[in-house]
Amino acid sequence: MSRTFLGMPGIASPGKSGQTFPGNAARAVQNSQLRFNLRKATRTIRARRASVVNELPDWAELRQAGKAIKDHTLRNLDTYLIQLEEAVTKAGGHVHWAADADEANRIVAGLVKATGETEVVKVKSMATQEIGLNEALLEEGITAYETDLAELIVQLGDDWPSHILVPAIHRNRSEIREIFADNMSGWGRPAPDDLTDDPAALAEAARLHLRERFLASKVAISGANFMIAETGTLVVLESEGNGRMCLTLPETLISVVGIEKLLPTWRDLEVFLQLLPRSSTGERMNPYTSMWTGATEGQDFHLVLLDNGRTGVLADEVGRQALRCIRCSACLNVCPVYERAGGHAYGSVYPGPIGAILTPLLRGMETELDRSLPYASSLCGACYEVCPVAIDIPSVLVELRARARHPWTERAGMAAAGWVFNRSGRLARLQRIGGQMRTMVPKRLPGPLSGWTDTRDLPRVPKESFRDWWNRTDGGSR
Amino acid sequence: MSSRDLILARVRAAVAGVPDVEVPRAYRGTASAAAGAEGLVELFAERVRDYKAVVHVVAEPEVPALVARSVAERPARRLAVPGGFPASWLEQSEIDQVTDEPRLGAADLDAVDGVLTTCALAIAETGTIVLDAGPGQGRRALTLVPDYHLCLVRADQIVAGVPDAVARLDPVRPLTWISGPSATSDIELNRVEGVHGPRTLEVVIVV
Numbered sequence: 001m002s003r004t005f006l007g008m009p010g011i012a013s014p015g016k017s018g019q020t021f022p023g024n025a026a027r028a029v030q031n032s033q034l035r036f037n038l039r040k041a042t043r044t045i046r047a048r049r050a051s052v053v054n055e056l057p058d059w060a061e062l063r064q065a066g067k068a069i070k071d072h073t074l075r076n077l078d079t080y081l082i083q084l085e086e087a088v089t090k091a092g093g094h095v096h097w098a099a100d101a102d103e104a105n106r107i108v109a110g111l112v113k114a115t116g117e118t119e120v121v122k123v124k125s126m127a128t129q130e131i132g133l134n135e136a137l138l139e140e141g142i143t144a145y146e147t148d149l150a151e152l153i154v155q156l157g158d159d160w161p162s163h164i165l166v167p168a169i170h171r172n173r174s175e176i177r178e179i180f181a182d183n184m185s186g187w188g189r190p191a192p193d194d195l196t197d198d199p200a201a202l203a204e205a206a207r208l209h210l211r212e213r214f215l216a217s218k219v220a221i222s223g224a225n226f227m228i229a230e231t232g233t234l235v236v237l238e239s240e241g242n243g244r245m246c247l248t249l250p251e252t253l254i255s256v257v258g259i260e261k262l263l264p265t266w267r268d269l270e271v272f273l274q275l276l277p278r279s280s281t282g283e284r285m286n287p288y289t290s291m292w293t294g295a296t297e298g299q300d301f302h303l304v305l306l307d308n309g310r311t312g313v314l315a316d317e318v319g320r321q322a323l324r325c326i327r328c329s330a331c332l333n334v335c336p337v338y339e340r341a342g343g344h345a346y347g348s349v350y351p352g353p354i355g356a357i358l359t360p361l362l363r364g365m366e367t368e369l370d371r372s373l374p375y376a377s378s379l380c381g382a383c384y385e386v387c388p389v390a391i392d393i394p395s396v397l398v399e400l401r402a403r404a405r406h407p408w409t410e411r412a413g414m415a416a417a418g419w420v421f422n423r424s425g426r427l428a429r430l431q432r433i434g435g436q437m438r439t440m441v442p443k444r445l446p447g448p449l450s451g452w453t454d455t456r457d458l459p460r461v462p463k464e465s466f467r468d469w470w471n472r473t474d475g476g477s478r
Numbered sequence: 479m480s481s482r483d484l485i486l487a488r489v490r491a492a493v494a495g496v497p498d499v500e501v502p503r504a505y506r507g508t509a510s511a512a513a514g515a516e517g518l519v520e521l522f523a524e525r526v527r528d529y530k531a532v533v534h535v536v537a538e539p540e541v542p543a544l545v546a547r548s549v550a551e552r553p554a555r556r557l558a559v560p561g562g563f564p565a566s567w568l569e570q571s572e573i574d575q576v577t578d579e580p581r582l583g584a585a586d587l588d589a590v591d592g593v594l595t596t597c598a599l600a601i602a603e604t605g606t607i608v609l610d611a612g613p614g615q616g617r618r619a620l621t622l623v624p625d626y627h628l629c630l631v632r633a634d635q636i637v638a639g640v641p642d643a644v645a646r647l648d649p650v651r652p653l654t655w656i657s658g659p660s661a662t663s664d665i666e667l668n669r670v671e672g673v674h675g676p677r678t679l680e681v682v683i684v685v
């Protein structure tokens with residue numbers, strides 16, 4: 001099987017040797033602007049999330065339901081995919097199946113060409129980033145314009161996203177001002193001459209820059225947060241309104257969606273429309289959610305169902321739970337490693353704790369980088385605690401570490417802690433302790449657990465231990 | 479083998495022998511309280527205000543005067559008004575009504591000052607209004623392109639929570655859930671209201 005492509009070729013090309021997570025992280029940690037931005041961002045969102053999650057008396061029950069709905073869907077994915085295809089087709093939409101990134105890109109390029117257009121507008125979508133759609137379209141003479149403000153910053157800055165929810169979080173306002181002032185004119189309406197670095201002024205510049213494009217575009221490309229098998233409905237959550245612009249104004253809409261985004265019934269949305277906004281932006285509800293079924297209001301609608309390694313993950317007994325992920329980014333915001341290393345260190349479009357498991361699961365562990373990803377964690381368990389679909393990221397990390405022992409990791413440390421990792425009950429207990437420790441930061445765990453704290457860095461004093469970690473490995477080269 | 483068959487075959491091979499799971503639904507489902515019940519109006523108003531939208535709670539006879547005042551204050555003169563919007567609510571407003579029949583082009587839509595609509599229902603707990611393109615609501619772009627959206631919500635359209643809304647809505651219709659004005663936090667996480675959607679959302683609750 002060919003390697004699954006997960007974007008970011010410029011940063012972590014599979015062909016480039018010597019790329020490792022600690023190496024990338026070491027460079028990132030030296031960037032104080034990045035560290036400052038990340039710390040501010042993750043702390044702010046973390047606090048917001050906590051307040052709106054605590055407000056719901058039935059959060060634990062919603063989380064259990066969310067987990068079970070996803071597991072049930074994955075168990076019966078074939079049935080539900082066929083049901084979805086029927087429903088979308090019946091509602092006037094066209095369904096395409098793409099086994100890998102190349103096929104998806106070919107299908108989309110073909111659909112765009114059939115319209116005669118050479119420009120498309122895009123809604124932020126992890127799936128299309130994953131398959132490198134923009135680059136593939138460019139090779140076919142089609143320019144894709146990102147319309148999410150953060151994606152626009154990333155695109156104009158010729159850069160890569162670093163966070164699932166706020167992809168340009170590594171940029172500060174004066175950098176953004178410069179990017180807009182220098183590059184907007186090359187892509188369309190230039191930035192105003194007197195552009196300041198006030199966030200409202202920057203947002204206004206983006207509004208003006210994109211408005212004409214929205215009004216003129218004939219083809220749009222989106223992803224989707226959910227697809228309902230029973231009804232054929234697609235659901236997109238967003239904040240800015242660029243999603244609604246793309247979903248409603250153009251004559252042709254092409255949605256590229258991973259096969260795991262399915263939910264069996266319309267009713268299941270009552271769970272996920274509570275779990276996702278609160279976990280993601282920390283709001284009771286995001287400003288805009290669009291739902292449409294098939295060809296709507298006279299539009300030509302195409303759905304491209306994407307595998308690209310997902311069925312491989314589904315076959316993985318331990319790893320398949322990663323397919324429950326609804327891309328809320330809560331696990332990024334609580335991760336002490338992400339907070340210091342930033343998103344680019346993970347070398348794929350999926351950063352943070354979920355990326356540390358999803359990337360090697362999807363892409364395999366043939367490269368140094370992918371083998372190092374399962375070690376991009378202190379196993380503190382905070383990601384598991386906040387995950388709205390209860391993905392046990394620490395357990396998957398441990399399993400992946402066992403599959404790809406890394407030369408520069410402390411084998412001895414892993415072995416000493418082995419008895420903990422072998423027993424799920426103990427691991428779960430330990431994760432709970434780890435979660436509580438995030439506020440207490442004790443030096444050592446008592447008794448037999450001391451072996452674990454002695455070799456695991458972050459539950460102690462995260463900042464120092466992370467540095468210890470990459471210092472010890474000489475920036476990952478050892 | 480087609481990619482469809484290939485993907486389905488891979489799925490079947492991957493899940494063979496995996497036990498199925500029951501979905502526990504112990505969370506709060508549809509509320510026993512009737513829509514518009516005591517307390518829901520206050521909760522809805524408070525939650526919409528949290529999103530920095532303008533909220534009024536008025537009795538039906540006062541609606542025409544309130545609408546007139548609101549659009550005058552904006553000021554908004556040329557307003558898109560979808561078919562089915564109650565004409566009586568506009569009696570006192572001095573506006574040029576723009577209809578969407580035949581359909582307005584995107585540029586025409588961009589040239590109106592705002593849009594007036596009703597809604598399909600509203601959710602108290604999350605401060606959300608939902609539009610389903612029914613009478614008085616128009617197609618989706620109508621409430622998106624203009625910079626100002628005034629939405630009228632009848633008290634008996636306000637349901638308690640998300641499960642109540644999902645149970646009442648018809649997925650065959652195009653749905654737009656709106657919770658406050660368009661916003662972004664993409665620049666250093668500073669919230670800026672109004673990017674591409676209407677920068678001002680005004681909600682009138684009719685009791």
Ligand code: SF4
Binds near residue numbers: 331388389
């Ligand atoms: S793994 Fe869980 S917490 Fe992380 S992005 Fe996915 S759903 Fe959210």
